[in-house]
Amino acid sequence: MSEAVITTDKLTKRFGDFVAVSEISFEVDKGEIFGFLGANGAGKTTAMRMLCGLSIPSSGKATIAGFDVYKQTEQIKKNIGYMSQKFSLYEDLTVLENIRFFGGIYGLTDKQIKTKSDQLINQLGLQQEVKKLVVSLPLGWKQKLSFSVAVLHEPKIVFLDEPTGGVDPVTRRQFWDLIYDAADRGVTIFVTTHYMDEAEYCNRISIMVDGVIKALDTPRKLKDNFHAANMDEVFYELARGAKRSE
Amino acid sequence: MKQFVIFIRKEFAHVLRDRKTLLILFGMPVVQILIFGFALTSEVKDARIVIMDQARDAASRQIISKIEASRYFEVDKTVRSNQEMKEALKQGDIRLAVIFPANFNYDLVHQNDARIQVIADATDPNNATTLISYINAIIQDYEADFNKTNNVPYRILPEIRFLYNPELKGAPNYVPGVMALVLMLVCVMMTAVSIVKEKETGTMEILLVSPFSPLKIIVAKAVPYLILSLVNVVTILLLSVFVLDLPVNGNIFLLFAESTLFIITCLVIGIFISVKTNTMQVAMLISLMGMMLPTILFSGFMFPIENMPLPLQLISNVIPAKWYYIIVKDIMIKGLGLGAIWKETLILAGITIFMLVISLKSFKIRLS
Known part of the structure; x- marks a missing residue:
């Protein structure tokens, strides 16, 4: 009864002779939290860029929210949210200005922005900080704000590229609460991470090695299949054969 | 929208x-305008001049041949009327006009009161003064030769006029230069x-x-x-009019239109640099070294282009600031209209379109 919002079929990206992503095929369902794992240089970011409509695939098929990644990148952009591994809000703007700007370029009306920003500020407990420049916020808050801004326009899917780099476990846990909230509202989460404890939070995960998806299942099943005590061991088992690295 | x-x-x-940005943006033009009073002198070679010889006698011809023989001057043509001479000077590449009155030889020999009128294009005062001193030297040289064969000392009085900029103020030269420099810096780098x-x-x-x-x-x-740069143009012009007493002689709207064109040229170059670079330091370095330096060297406002070796003169043609500098000088100082500067305008527009096309192309390559 689940409805697939991301489908890829032998999706490939080549740069000259180098095959960055080789024939990856998978589906992600609505409201699912899908972990996209892989060592550095495995091709995660390239794959994600193709799914976001930032990079045209070399071959294979993919649809995002029902739209084709070759021809309908504009519609895709309206239906997705994105948060990059680099912190991606404007530090010289205030919290409120950032919310207004990103709401604005996604075409939300002033009224929508007003409702959304009130809601968001209450949820994050940022009432005291709305008029402060983002640069003055602690990293954990910045990241939470960044995520909230990425889902401000109620996208069907949100792509998170290593969203929790450099924050402490407590903040990471709080960040994941936000992710669960969004997933409960039906937003599909596509997340890359290096933290194996985070991988455990996902509904399903895929592990990419040298451009190929080597494993794809729920964390529990993966552990069973590899007779591993935790995700760290699963990952190590798969990734140690990798030839590519950054 | x-x-x-x-x-x-x-x-x-x-x-x-x-x-910091604000300081660069609005402080720099003011500071530059106010400190750029220091004149730079340098030798001028092969300056193109026109000669109006109403005397057509032995003395005038000998002086003309001396001028022609000098490496400083290149006689572009001889003109017959005042009108023709004015037209020639307006073209902008003629630096000087030398006028021999009728009866020059007669005045010299019989009245001992021979006069030569020398009119210099003083929009670039350093250039004009230098050229005038060369002409003076040539005339004195002739005088000395002439007196050697005569017993009576004869004298020639050159009457000098500095056209467009009679007081030889530096401002007419550097205000257009600073405009080109500031716009280049603000638009490209920012x-x-x-x-x-x-x-x-x-x-x-x-x-x-x-x-x-x-x-x-x-x-x-x-x-x-674009908007901030136009604010800068207004600031510079206000300073120029009220602080430096340098009025805008030509059409102010034309000046703004041409400035907008130059600003767009610079913005397009800035976009091109941004497409090609990935860090702010590199972008800043390229803007400074790749744009500021050529602008200072080749726009003609600090160093006369006429003096440069041919390859450098050719390079100067692709520097947008050179054309904008000529345009501003012509409109602001000489008070000329579009008729006089259409060629420069066209070149500037051409550079803009060329840069726009290649930036768009590389931008698309970047995206795929």
């Missing part, structure tokens, strides 16, 4: 909140840096993932600098 306005508002917030900054901080990725199209992003990033 609403998204566009929101974007531009954000862009202004970036500029107006950064004290645009390049502001776009590359978004790349560096990762916000560019977020923008590219949004439905706001890449082309719109670029235009929206350039518009604020």
Whole structure:
């Protein structure tokens, strides 16, 4: 009864002779939290860029929210949210200005922005900080704000590229609460991470090695299949054969 | 459209909140205008001049041949009327006019009161003074030769007029130069840096993932600098008129139109640099070394282009600031209209379109 919002079929990206992503095929369902794992240089970011409509695939098929990644990148952009591994809000703007700007370029009306920003500020407990420049916020808050801004326009899917780099476990846990909230509202989460404890939070995960998806299942099943005590061991088992690295 | 306005508002917030940017943006033109009074002298070779010889006698012909023989001057043509001479000077590449009155030889021999009129294009005062002193030397040289064969000392009095800039003020030279320099710096560097900054901080990725199209992003990033640069033009002109007593002789609207064209040229160059670079330091370095230096060297406002070796003279032709400098001088100082500067305008427009096409091309390559 689940409805697939991301489908890829032998999706490939080549740069000259180098095959960055080789024939990856998978589906992600609505409201699912899908972990996209892989060592550095495995091709995660390239794959994600193709799914976001930032990079045209070399071959294979993919649809995002029902739209084709070759021809309908504009519609895709309206239906997705994105948060990059680099912190991606404007530090010289205030919290409120950032919310207004990103709401604005996604075409939300002033009224929508007003409702959304009130809601968001209450949820994050940022009432005291709305008029402060983002640069003055602690990293954990910045990241939470960044995520909230990425889902401000109620996208069907949100792509998170290593969203929790450099924050402490407590903040990471709080960040994941936000992710669960969004997933409960039906937003599909596509997340890359290096933290194996985070991988455990996902509904399903895929592990990419040298451009190929080597494993794809729920964390529990993966552990069973590899007779591993935790995700760290699963990952190590798969990734140690990798030839590519950054 | 609403998204566009929101974007531009954000862009202004970036500029107006950064004290350093503000200082460069509005402090620099003022400081430059006020300190650029220091004149630079240098030798001038092969200056093109016109001669009006109403005497056509032995003395005038001998002086003309001496002028022709000098390496400083190149006689472009001989003119017959005042009208023709004025036209020649207006073209801008004629630096000097030498006029021999009728009966020159007679006056010299019989009245001992021979006069030569020398009119110099003094929009570039250093150039004009230098050329005048060369002419003086040639005339004195002739005088000495002439007196050797005579017993009575005869005298020739050159009457000198500095055209367009009779007081030889430096301002007519450096105000247009500073305008070119400031606009180049503000537009090229600021645009390049502001776009590359978004790349560096990762916000560019977020923008590219949004439905706001890449082309719109670029235009929206350039518009604020167009507006701020026009503010700078106004500042410089106000300083020039009220502090330096240098009025705008030509049409002010034409001057603004031409300035807008030059600003767009610079913005396009800035965009090109931003497409090609990934860090703010590199963008800044390229803007400074690749743009500022050639602008200072080749625009003609500090170093006379006529003096440079031919390859450098050729290079100077691709420097947009050179053409803008000529245009501003012609409009502001000489008070000329579009008729006199259409060629320069066309060249500037050509450079702009060329840069626009190659930036768009490389921008598209970047995106795929």
